[in-house]
Amino acid sequence: MHLSDTGPPARRAGTLPDPARVDPAVLAALLARHGWRRRGGATGRYSRWTPPGPSAAGGTTSLLVPGTGAFPDSEDLLGEALTALARSAAPSARDILVSLAVPSDEIRWWREAPEPAAVVGAASWTGAERLHGAARQILLAGALAVRGRAGYHGARHRRRALAALDGVLVGPAPGGRDLTAFVPVETGRPVAVRLHHALHAAREAVDYQRATGGMEAFDSAVAAGVSRELTEAVIALVRGSEGAGIALEWAPAAGTPDGCPARPEPVEFSPGDLPALRRAGARYLRDEPAVPVRITGAVVRMRRSGPAGAGIVRLRVLAGAEVPHVRLELDEEAYRIAGHAHLVGLPVRVAGRLESRGGFRRLTMTSQVAPVQVDDAERDRLMKSLQENVDYFEEACTGE
Numbered sequence: 001m002h003l004s005d006t007g008p009p010a011r012r013a014g015t016l017p018d019p020a021r022v023d024p025a026v027l028a029a030l031l032a033r034h035g036w037r038r039r040g041g042a043t044g045r046y047s048r049w050t051p052p053g054p055s056a057a058g059g060t061t062s063l064l065v066p067g068t069g070a071f072p073d074s075e076d077l078l079g080e081a082l083t084a085l086a087r088s089a090a091p092s093a094r095d096i097l098v099s100l101a102v103p104s105d106e107i108r109w110w111r112e113a114p115e116p117a118a119v120v121g122a123a124s125w126t127g128a129e130r131l132h133g134a135a136r137q138i139l140l141a142g143a144l145a146v147r148g149r150a151g152y153h154g155a156r157h158r159r160r161a162l163a164a165l166d167g168v169l170v171g172p173a174p175g176g177r178d179l180t181a182f183v184p185v186e187t188g189r190p191v192a193v194r195l196h197h198a199l200h201a202a203r204e205a206v207d208y209q210r211a212t213g214g215m216e217a218f219d220s221a222v223a224a225g226v227s228r229e230l231t232e233a234v235i236a237l238v239r240g241s242e243g244a245g246i247a248l249e250w251a252p253a254a255g256t257p258d259g260c261p262a263r264p265e266p267v268e269f270s271p272g273d274l275p276a277l278r279r280a281g282a283r284y285l286r287d288e289p290a291v292p293v294r295i296t297g298a299v300v301r302m303r304r305s306g307p308a309g310a311g312i313v314r315l316r317v318l319a320g321a322e323v324p325h326v327r328l329e330l331d332e333e334a335y336r337i338a339g340h341a342h343l344v345g346l347p348v349r350v351a352g353r354l355e356s357r358g359g360f361r362r363l364t365m366t367s368q369v370a371p372v373q374v375d376d377a378e379r380d381r382l383m384k385s386l387q388e389n390v391d392y393f394e395e396a397c398t399g400e
Contacts, residue, residue: 016086017100019078024066027081029252030099031065033106034092046077051090061088095171095180103253104169104182105192109135111177111241130240131179132170137233138246139165139181142195145225147322151284152228154359155323164191185254193257196248198225199267202234202277206269209276218280228284231277234269243270290353295320295363296372297350299342304335311335315363318347321354328352328363341371348372 028047032038035052039062049063063081066074082100085093099106113127143161144153169182183192201224205217218226237244245268256262269277297315304311310331317323328350330338341348349372352363 016079016082017097019075019082022078022082022100023253024069024074024078026252027078027096027100028065030096031063033249033252034096036063036090036092045071051088052092053090061085061090061093091171095182098169098171098182099251102167102169102182103185103251105185105189105251105254106180106182106249107135107139107192107195108178108180108247108249109138109237110179110245110247111237112243113177114240114242127177128179130236131177134233134237134244135170135179135181137236138195138230139168139183139191141227141230141233142191142198142225144229145194145198145227146190149222149225150227150288151222152288152356154288154356154361155325156360157322159324160322164188185251189254189257192248192250193260194225195246196260196264198227198230199234199246200224200265202226202230203267203269205280206273206276209279210273215279215283218283222284226280228281228288231281231284235274235277235281238269238271238274241271243268245269285356288356290355290364291321291360292351293321293354293363294349294351294368295326295354296347297326298347299338300325302335302339302342308332313338315348315350320349321360323354323360326354326361326363327358328366330366330369334366334369337369337371344371345374346371347374 028049031049036049037052039048039050046064046066049065051061061084063084064077065081066077068074069078082097085097095106098104109131111127111131140158140161143164144150144157146164147153147157147161150156164187167184167187171180171182183189198221201221205221205226208217209215237246245266247266248264250256250260250262250264295315295317296319297317299313300316301314302311310329312327312329313335315326315328317326334350338348349368349370350363350366351368352366354360355362355364
């Protein structure tokens, strides 16, 4: 998953958002969300806004925002406000412009760091890396939960989950304490909604475990999107801090999604929550069952100890399971079928059980191994793969 840095908005986008496409009410809502102060204005016609913080730090910035887009000068005022935001030294100005350019739900993470270490720069760098890594893990856990509910996802659904996060932008994390991700509504709102439900369910499950000692709440929390991936991500966020939290704000331009509060409460975790989260993660890993599948895949590697007997085969999955590759052990006859199918440029189909151990990357109890006919274009592509990996197949051509 690649989370792009927002950068200076004017330079990143090349131009500012088109004033004709900016809703004054959305701009005003974003200014208020980011702590800008309303300083009056002509009632019903426009409002004046100044940045948060001491007036000396941002006193040169003052925005006039029209009350609606219906006035003759509304577009001019919006254009001037956007230009002033682009020139403003206020850190939140960048975030506001990003949200205007691409309507996005905002997810903010923060960590309460211990007292600063003697080498402040090093501590800040480490904190920023930890925060960024944990944010990535939490977003991925939400995207995986959108693809399917499971206590442990392993390698399943990762490609599509990562693709759902391609458009996510992140702001800087000054001092390693605070980071904001902008999740585009068009492609990422299901992830933001699922994370909202999952994080609150995880918080409630931790509270229940700490109060009663029981783990049952974590079982029911799977339906809300809680998984081992999410518990591990929250552990990564909290570890080494005095506490951490996640807050979510919906894009004003898109409104509140069904089943969610207009202003979700932040979710906070402390070091005292880590034992419950670790136990839950181990429980999810242990209890997630194997999945019966029938996989079609291209052979990409073969290995056995001698010219005859059983061997290990690695398949690139083409259909049948949401994982990129699987590893399976085949008896002598099935191994021979797989080798011959590959040598003539054909994938194979095989039935078995996709095991949770190893992250759903291993197929056991295999049967019904058979080559599959494909069109000429796919056959050519598979033959090219053989030429690029010929060393892996030398033993497939001997002793048969």
